[in-house]
Amino acid sequence: MDRYKLQSLIEQSPDAKLRDLVAALLREDIIALRIRPGSKLNVNQIASTLGISRTPVAEAIAQLGEEGFVFSRPGTSGSYVLELTLNDMISLYEVRTAIESEAAALCAHKMDAASVQRLSELAEAFRDSVVRRDIRGMKDTDMPFHRMLIDSCGNPYLQQCYELLLPKLTMYQGSMTEFIARSGEQENPWLPSVEYNHISVVSAIRMRMPELARRSMAEHVDASLNFTSLSGHGADPFQALR
Numbered sequence: 001m002d003r004y005k006l007q008s009l010i011e012q013s014p015d016a017k018l019r020d021l022v023a024a025l026l027r028e029d030i031i032a033l034r035i036r037p038g039s040k041l042n043v044n045q046i047a048s049t050l051g052i053s054r055t056p057v058a059e060a061i062a063q064l065g066e067e068g069f070v071f072s073r074p075g076t077s078g079s080y081v082l083e084l085t086l087n088d089m090i091s092l093y094e095v096r097t098a099i100e101s102e103a104a105a106l107c108a109h110k111m112d113a114a115s116v117q118r119l120s121e122l123a124e125a126f127r128d129s130v131v132r133r134d135i136r137g138m139k140d141t142d143m144p145f146h147r148m149l150i151d152s153c154g155n156p157y158l159q160q161c162y163e164l165l166l167p168k169l170t171m172y173q174g175s176m177t178e179f180i181a182r183s184g185e186q187e188n189p190w191l192p193s194v195e196y197n198h199i200s201v202v203s204a205i206r207m208r209m210p211e212l213a214r215r216s217m218a219e220h221v222d223a224s225l226n227f228t229s230l231s232g233h234g235a236d237p238f239q240a241l242r
Contacts, residue, residue: 019059068167104217105210123198179231193223
């Protein structure tokens with residue numbers, strides 16, 4: 001947590017409620033894994049670090065609980081950051097495949113040329129970031145790519161389902177960029193697929209081929225899951241993040 005960043009947010013948005021700004025800082029640190037999954041959030045410590053009272057911190061944590069980033073453990077006090085496991089990711093990505101594959105197919109029917117061009121730019125930027133092992137670049141282009149597909153599909157029920165997945169999905173995709181950055185010289189055999197899957201999805205959408213778009217997105221989600229799984233070298237890769 002950074003009190004100077006909080007002050008900057010206050011100066012940028014003087015009318016914003018302090019709890020919302022604190023929630024934004026915490027959310028960013030959770031997604032970026034600067035606050036580790038499963039960590040207990042200490043209200044007093046966070047308030048002291050930010051130089052503010054406990055009340056807006058407690059309210060911010062409650063807000064993150066409503067969003068799904070934070071949970072309470074039965075029989076214990078306090079709030080904890082959402083935990084990540086490979087088995088949970090597998091279950092989540094089964095649902096993600098259904099939602100995003102259908103969204104890609106709908107976009108092949110409905111997405112206008114300007115939006116396809118923007119989607120293509122995000123796909124190319126993501127690939128370049130993977131090649132450079134640029135964590136910030138990957139995080140700045142990965143979720144926006146998927147978010148744009150969902151927002152452009154035109155199906156409000158599909159969009160509502162995606163919103164339910166978003167907190168955990170954001171954290172799992174954020175963790176994958178960490179695994180990519182750490183892959184180093186010991187290449188994960190699924191990395192080339194991860195690099196180019198976004199581009200394959202865009203190509204199918206641009207050619208107005210819904211079935212190909214659906215299949216390309218399913219292959220992308222599968223490649224992402226397999227890449228993460230192999231990042232653990234036989235163990236749950238998320239153990240290293242705890």
